[in-house]
Amino acid sequence: METHAEEDYLKAIYSISENGPAAVSTKEVAEYINSKPSSVTDMIQRLSAKKLVDYKKYKGFTLTKKGKEKALLIIRKHRLWELFLVEHLNFSWSEVHEVAEQLEHVSSPLLVNRLDAFLNYPVRDPHGDIIPDINGNLRDDDTIVLTEVPNKKTCFVTWIKDSSSEFLTYLDQVNIGLDTEIKILESYPYDRSIKVKIPRKSAITLSEKVCKNLYVRLNEN
Amino acid sequence: METHAEEDYLKAIYSISENGPAAVSTKEVAEYINSKPSSVTDMIQRLSAKKLVDYKKYKGFTLTKKGKEKALLIIRKHRLWELFLVEHLNFSWSEVHEVAEQLEHVSSPLLVNRLDAFLNYPVRDPHGDIIPDINGNLRDDDTIVLTEVPNKKTCFVTWIKDSSSEFLTYLDQVNIGLDTEIKILESYPYDRSIKVKIPRKSAITLSEKVCKNLYVRLNEN
DNA sequence: TAAAAATTTTAGACAAAGCTAAATCTTTCA
């Protein structure tokens, strides 16, 4: 049985380690969950005793297999609730996160799985993030980063990696959102920007920074 | 901002005081929430400092107006979630309670009110209990206890007070449930039992104990 | 009505989870 606080730590460690393979530091976690490095050390030692993280003093820590599984099941709950709130209770993107943070700690496998069924076994949450399945596995699909799409190909946005409001505002301005169709017209190796076409809009140029935060599925064929 | 434990105490005190107007004792609360009288004293003193209960040492305690409001808002959440679980996630009566105990502590007025709207502003939960409204008011209706229905009258079950599985099993056996139509055929003052008729069933006799736990609405006229 | 029984409160401990300040490692770079 894990406590609320322990679950928050597992989720934080998982999210931080998605950015790279390195061990996670107390400082990173403290910043992530708005706490202090000394508090993090305390908790990491508890999690280490429970075999949820591998920990070497002064060297950082990583999730064990068991810790990673638990983290993914929490993320599963979070994303299913987010989808429920947006699709059925008319929540907007900005209202959803805080409430899902609370709902993700409700412990009832029956509830999660019934909710999954109610939502029709969705693969992605409202942000396009993949929802781990009942066993905590990430169902991978054919999503790739926009920078990897070849010239002249058409693709569809499936995931928006940077969920900052600045980026979302920018995307609104250029008429890009989840499922938007994008055709690559030309790429400029000099600064790695690309020119693209969105149906019924004039062509625009996207910077490397933008492309790196847009993930897409290639048109079938 | 109330904590999880404080909310459980408020709800317990409210539920216990529904049985009568007397002040509530530490022993009663301890039994209700599976705890010890000394722990209850501690918490009551905290709640008293927050003006959520009126407390006189050795004399028991009652909810203040503020305490009662908070209790009713928690009960509102509990009952709305129960209804959601039964109506939309296919939970059975017996599975519902434990999960609703957790969901009732999720703190988001927006969430509760959106859920209320999603369920179409229901008046009663799956047990027939009245759902307090957005201001914590109990919408009273024309429900009365079965013992008060006059001879020869017909009525409909609206609320099952005793929700023990023993009672629910008994009700199944005699084909009584929420909304069942019951006609009073005859009453026996000797032991206060009554003979009743349910459509398409043979007449049966209900003991005083059973009648006291069945609440009904009189047929219009 | 006074002693026994029951209930309630206090006192002292404990665990979880957080914090600050001080001590201890690592890393950096002059």
Added chain:
DNA sequence: TGAAAGATTTAGCTTTGTCTAAAATTTTTA
């Protein structure tokens, strides 16, 4: 390479909420 600087850990304290055992109070009953 050997101080500084930076990061991490430890030590000690705080709050919430629980418990047991002992003390205080109320209720029961003989």
